Amino acid sequence: MIRLAHFSDPHLLSLKGSRVRDFLNKRWIGGLNLLSSRAYCHQTALFESLIEDLKTQQLDHIICTGDLTNVALPSEFEFAQSLFKQMPLKSSEITVIPGNHDAYVDIGKEHFHQWFSDYCTSDDGFKHEISWPFVRVRGNVAIIGLSTSHETPWFTAWGEVGKAQRDRLSEILASPELNTKFRIIAIHHPPSGNYAHHRRHGLHDWDAFAEILKHQGAELVLHGHRHHDIQTSLPGSDGAIVVQGVSSVTYTKKQGTPLGAGYRIYTIDSSNTRTDTPTMVNSERRIWDGSMFVSIEQYNQTCIA
Ligand SMILES: [Fe+2]
Numbered sequence: 001m002i003r004l005a006h007f008s009d010p011h012l013l014s015l016k017g018s019r020v021r022d023f024l025n026k027r028w029i030g031g032l033n034l035l036s037s038r039a040y041c042h043q044t045a046l047f048e049s050l051i052e053d054l055k056t057q058q059l060d061h062i063i064c065t066g067d068l069t070n071v072a073l074p075s076e077f078e079f080a081q082s083l084f085k086q087m088p089l090k091s092s093e094i095t096v097i098p099g100n101h102d103a104y105v106d107i108g109k110e111h112f113h114q115w116f117s118d119y120c121t122s123d124d125g126f127k128h129e130i131s132w133p134f135v136r137v138r139g140n141v142a143i144i145g146l147s148t149s150h151e152t153p154w155f156t157a158w159g160e161v162g163k164a165q166r167d168r169l170s171e172i173l174a175s176p177e178l179n180t181k182f183r184i185i186a187i188h189h190p191p192s193g194n195y196a197h198h199r200r201h202g203l204h205d206w207d208a209f210a211e212i213l214k215h216q217g218a219e220l221v222l223h224g225h226r227h228h229d230i231q232t233s234l235p236g237s238d239g240a241i242v243v244q245g246v247s248s249v250t251y252t253k254k255q256g257t258p259l260g261a262g263y264r265i266y267t268i269d270s271s272n273t274r275t276d277t278p279t280m281v282n283s284e285r286r287i288w289d290g291s292m293f294v295s296i297e298q299y300n301q302t303c304i305a
């Protein structure tokens, strides 16, 4: 049995050491946004509470689906890494992929690699000439991480998997080593539902991605970006595949709703299945109640009482 947490979009802010010239590019518009609303809506205190909550959950693995930062400043990545180091698992048991804010300007990809490469390394058996997607097999689970984020023009935040990653993803999903594994794909942009089709914020090649899953299958797709706890699905080779998005884990507003701060814990087990492939036996959401993260049941009980 494996217990795995998934959170996303912390948008951690640190301007320490930033210079005016760091904003003489696309960042100036993001900088204005940051200083107006984002810094107020996404608060580090919630991330610190998340770490405390994760420590109590007896987890085997943690997945973060991107947007660690706001405008991809080195100070933001450094700050984010310092917080990830306080988590209850080491980097080999924490998987992180970048979001569009981590590639807000092109150099953001280098910064991500500098501070988070330990969190997105492929297992030796899956090393390849292209570093994305990477594969990490942990027990009966295989985690496949994609990078969809690129610098895009102002007022857009779309993503793209791209042909090279799609071809490699298809090979990975079909590989015999993953035959009996529960295959989880981590991707920042939602690949299904209305948002996937959005011209300025969606995943431009969602249909080509969906085509791969239709033929090769997968057991679960996890994403962020939309800041909304929402489940959709994609057709798979052996029935529908659950596509689960989570809200931003540091969002201070809309408490107790699908938009309010929260994260999910999945339990994956092989003991009760008739086939060789493990199944997801539980998906539970934990949400911010104003002072800590609690189960949805606890939150509802407190509200009724
Ligand atoms: Fe985000």
Ligand SMILES: [Fe+2]
Pocket: 067, 099, 100, 101, 157, 188, 224, 225, 226
């Ligand atoms: Fe995003």
